[in-house]
Amino acid sequence: MKGVVFTGNRTIEFQEFADPTPGPGEVVLEIKASGMCGSDLKLYRAAPGEAAKALGVGKGGAVIAGHEPCGVVVAVGAGVGERRARVGQRVMVHHYRGCGVCPHCSTGWMQLCVEGVAEVYGITGHGAHAPYMKCPAQTLVALPDALSFATGAAISCGTGTAWGALRRLELTADQTIAIFGQGPVGLSATQLAASMGARVIALDISAERLQRAKAFGADLLIDPTAVTDVPAAIREATHGLGAHATLEASSSPAARRQAVQSVRTWGKACFVGEGGEVSLQVSPDMLRRQVTIIGSWTFSTIGQAECATYVADRGIDVDHLFTDRWTLAQADEAYRLFDRQTSGKGVFLS
Ligand SMILES: [Zn+2]
Numbered sequence: 273m274k275g276v277v278f279t280g281n282r283t284i285e286f287q288e289f290a291d292p293t294p295g296p297g298e299v300v301l302e303i304k305a306s307g308m309c310g311s312d313l314k315l316y317r318a319a320p321g322e323a324a325k326a327l328g329v330g331k332g333g334a335v336i337a338g339h340e341p342c343g344v345v346v347a348v349g350a351g352v353g354e355r356r357a358r359v360g361q362r363v364m365v366h367h368y369r370g371c372g373v374c375p376h377c378s379t380g381w382m383q384l385c386v387e388g389v390a391e392v393y394g395i396t397g398h399g400a401h402a403p404y405m406k407c408p409a410q411t412l413v414a415l416p417d418a419l420s421f422a423t424g425a426a427i428s429c430g431t432g433t434a435w436g437a438l439r440r441l442e443l444t445a446d447q448t449i450a451i452f453g454q455g456p457v458g459l460s461a462t463q464l465a466a467s468m469g470a471r472v473i474a475l476d477i478s479a480e481r482l483q484r485a486k487a488f489g490a491d492l493l494i495d496p497t498a499v500t501d502v503p504a505a506i507r508e509a510t511h512g513l514g515a516h517a518t519l520e521a522s523s524s525p526a527a528r529r530q531a532v533q534s535v536r537t538w539g540k541a542c543f544v545g546e547g548g549e550v551s552l553q554v555s556p557d558m559l560r561r562q563v564t565i566i567g568s569w570t571f572s573t574i575g576q577a578e579c580a581t582y583v584a585d586r587g588i589d590v591d592h593l594f595t596d597r598w599t600l601a602q603a604d605e606a607y608r609l610f611d612r613q614t615s616g617k618g619v620f621l622s
């Protein structure tokens with residue numbers, strides 16, 4: 273089969289790989305939807321050979337891209353019980369492989385494996401930008417019948433990541449949350465937070481992304497380049513107090529600092545955007561305001577299943593996140609467009 277490989281400096285190649293066969297405890301999926309995630313751009317833009325290192329988890333080598341897998345089980349390996357996986361089952365993949373038995377793997381957090389995460393699909397292990405994909409049966413998460421494969425793909429990283437961060441923030445309906453960056457994760461957070469009844473302040477430097485945030489339920493839009501003082505603008509919109517919570521999905525050092533400065537006393541700021549640094553004044557920004565800063569990395573298999581159930585039960589239109597639907601053969605064009613970071617989110621469908 274042919275799989276999409278990031279070959280560095282904004283290039284991709286279709287490379288030939290053997291059709292996967294399941295080992296003990298594994299399954300093979302036919303991929304029906306494979307989403308494009310903001311973190312893929314780090315790999316896409318990296319220098320040749322540096323792609324896997326870009327997220328700090330790399331061991332190099334040619335791997336098939338794509339870490340938002342969703343499809344149908346087509347082959348089941350030895351030792352996989354009927355209740356765990358069966359041929360024809362509609363599934364998402366929790367896109368990490370760990371040792372499978374340590375305290376974190378056993379509770380559905382394979383990315384936190386004490387032995388180090390063995391594979392992140394699409395980054396250090398073969399991902400979903402291909403017709404088929406192999407993974408441990410333990411990392412499958414059932415896709416509710418009401419959800420499309422594209423929605424399942426989004427929940428497998430971007431939307432699930434937004435869900436995980438909102439859960440860590442313990443957001444409630446009476447609160448105001450400011451969400452920095454309205455790319456796929458930030459926009460998902462806007463959609464989910466609004467669906468939970470919270471008031472959402474959406475921030476982005478792209479007018480197009482801000483308009484999408486409004487369509488997804490944001491109550492107030494702020495372009496950080498159009499105001500002199502972002503935390504002051506947020507305080508002004510919250511009776512002088514600041515937001516109860518902030519979620520930082522842009523990875524911008526300035527936005528990270530503003531996300532901490534924009535929460536009210538006793539507020540919580542959550543960092544979701546990967547990479548880089550932040551500079552804070554510990555006393556005024558944090559300590560003297562009793563601020564909690566949270567780092568949130570994706571979600572567990574349990575969290576992924578909860579997110580899917582929530583989206584299905586509330587009828588949330590996650591498919592609407594996708595502005596571009598592609599076939600795998602259009603991968604070059606798809607990543608060129610995504611690289612401009614002005615549009616929404618793309619997905620490969622088959
Ligand atoms: Zn991702």
Ligand SMILES: [Zn+2]
Nearest residue numbers: 371374377385
């Ligand atoms: Zn483990």
